[in-house]
Amino acid sequence: MVLVLILVALIAFIVLSTTRLKLHPFLALLGAALLAGFAYQVPSGEIVKTITSGFGGILGYIGIVIALGTIIGVILERSGAAITMAETVIRLLGERFPTLTVSIIGYLVSIPVFCDSGYVILNSLKNALAARMKVSVIAMSVALATGLYASHTFVPPTPGPIAAAGNLGLESSLGLVIAVGLLVSLVTALAGMFWANRFIGKDIALEDDGLPLPAEQDFAELKARYGTLPTPFQAFAPIFIPILLICLGSVAAFPSKPLGEGALFSVLGFLGQPVVALLVGLALACTLLRGTGKRQQLHDRVAEGILAAAPILLITGAGGAFGAVLKITPLGDYLGTTLSALGIGLFMPFLVAAALKSAQGSTTVALVTTSALVAPLLGQLGLDSEMGRVLTVMAIGAGAMTVSHANDSFFWVVTQFSRMTVATAYRAQTVATLIQGVTGIITVWLLSLVLL
Template sequence: MAPDTSFVYLLACLLAGIALIVLLTTRFKVPAAFALIIGCFFVGIGAHLSLTEVVTIMKDGFGNIVKSLGLIILLGTTLGILLEYTGSTSVMAAYILKKLGEKRTVWGISITGFVVGLPIFCDSGYIVLSGLNKTLAKKAGISIVIMSVSLATGLYSVHCMVPPHPGSAAAAGIIGADIGKLILIGALVAIPAMIVGNIWAGYAGKNIPLPIVEEEIAPDARQHLPSVIQSFLPIIVPIALIALKAFVTLEATPDNAWLTSLLSIGDPVIALIIGILLTFFCRKSWKKAELGHLLQDSAEKAGGILVIIGAGGAFGAILAATKIGTHLSQSLALDSLGLFFPFLLTFMLKTAQGSSTVAIITAASIVLPLLPVLGLDNETGKLLCVLAMGAGSMMISHANDAYFWVIAKFSGLDMRTMLRVYTVASILMGVTSFAMVYILSKFIS
């Protein structure tokens, strides 16, 4: 980079690069990974880095992020697909709703979305549960608007906050936050967001009754389902192991070395592997061909996610090489913003281009060099920073968000209803989540 490059010029390059990414992904429908790569060359060359330097920096950034997150994303995706295939998600949903009772059906579908959403992406989870959602709405005589938005917000609350979902996982890798603690605290922060989404759905959707399209179920759809315990264990056991790892700190002395070794199974990679192994007990028998097909699907789906995350890491490395963070910290009073800056930045990016994943990855890349001036350059600060970006990535979900259309398509809701109920819910969820993170920062900082 040329030594006389001014801050204003670098800032213009950064803003132009972000605008280019947003334009490519929204208007021209360029896949996010390619848009991020193009953004890397645009910003890097614009900041007077040589072409060779840009490529080298991109390779390092891409490799580092995949190194830290590759297995987590692959294993998390595999766990979700296997739970889906074995019918475990349906069993968990039916159990939760049965225990809560018909009068609490709306809360039941929110909690179902929350639990099922821990290992499964929100769009996949919604598609899987949409049939159950319609059946319950008809049986309980509840508006499909209320049920659909309650399910959608339950799934969405953890999708934006909790690894192994790609946005929060990538942000943790870029920022350097502890994945285990992020999973646990992120899940806790997501609970109030789910509750707010549920309450708003009930309030805004009560006067919008819509016809319900009955879901046709194949004759054998409910056969050979796993037991309730078998269905829940692949989720509960990994979370319990990660919790043990995150909250129990031991010194590696000869007296407790065996216990320290035992706690190593709380590493997210090991815990997810154990979760995957437990899914094999959810079916009486497995055919080699079907298992191979499922694992292949998992690898392909994870591969697409990893490419986006890797490209985000490359973009972050380019931004770090331009030293724009140093210039920005010297020119703006960021020290007074703290957690507000990552939250507002991610919120603006999400609203502009629609993808929570792209928004949080781009925001993390920009925020990384600013951590010291924001007062977040420590283990706790990094954790809070990723949580704040997760809250920002919830809002505002509207017509440029693919999940928005998944909900509309599988629930039969028109755009006006979606904007009035679901879009407003996403705003309330984001604000609530950030409020929880801000309150949390006063106790653990």
């Protein structure tokens, strides 16, 4: 029981230090790792050694992947690729299903681009579509936000799910994580869209900041600022070709060797490695650079990507350090025995991630911290197989969606850009993320009945 009370105190320390004391999650997780070492009476000489090896170990596997994925996202964001993706989806689906259209747009755009940035980029398009189709701005806002949020939480190369996969030893099985993540995120995106449909016919007052509501001409002006937009192939290729390569590499590595063991196996085995696949994606993204001074443009975009990736890398490394310390304590055996007797399985990581997300606001921190906590317990929870680990990442992702409210930056991006009142945002956006999280864990649980 003392072991559990120490763990609860450590989680409380992480939450309070990041919320009340405004400490950066990197320092909070590092501090928690040190405190865990002393609280669980790890020999003092082993504590720092374990922290540094845990920090370096996780980044050695996944750090380059996070950096490359972030750089590709920055290039796509700056080139107008998100606008091209959106227009492609509109051409394919038409304007008969407005909330479905913006939900799918968000679902696709948020794989390479952070959901906050994706919402800002697509806000004018969303308002233009709402005006053109005479649909509630609230409904369209929630549909777009939940579409973005779904793939942001479940699908690599978004940093959160990559870091969780690394903590759970899945760095060589990212193709499987991507495949399952695409399915689970699609279900949760549709759940968010169905909730958004409740607001289609409702006349809900928006905040009045003295400016006219964005309309169709604002989207035309946004497009004009980008100049010549990329073609659909140029827009989609830098993210979907790497995903395809990673998935093919995973298929080639199956024990049954479905693609043989010849030249094709060797080529796909090489190209399917996440680092190599994302380097291919970066090369494709470079075709989006326009005008003169392309070398300088590339330098600037890489610098932006590294700046954006740095906090995520540090949080991921600190999470790995925290997990490494927990692994050498008797906590894993005790908790595993206790929890396996309760039979809650995948619901345990879901509940921990949901508690962390709701308390401190960051989806990425919830993913990293929960995966570090759960890693030592997988054997006792009956999840110590490749598919068990993949579904654990999904369960943590479902928890890390639950819920987005006032301590989450994405909540305020959606609220402010959509001109929702805070009360409306809680009814529309926060409840939508609760529905997404619950739908996500039910989907993961149903998959576990079939796959485990």
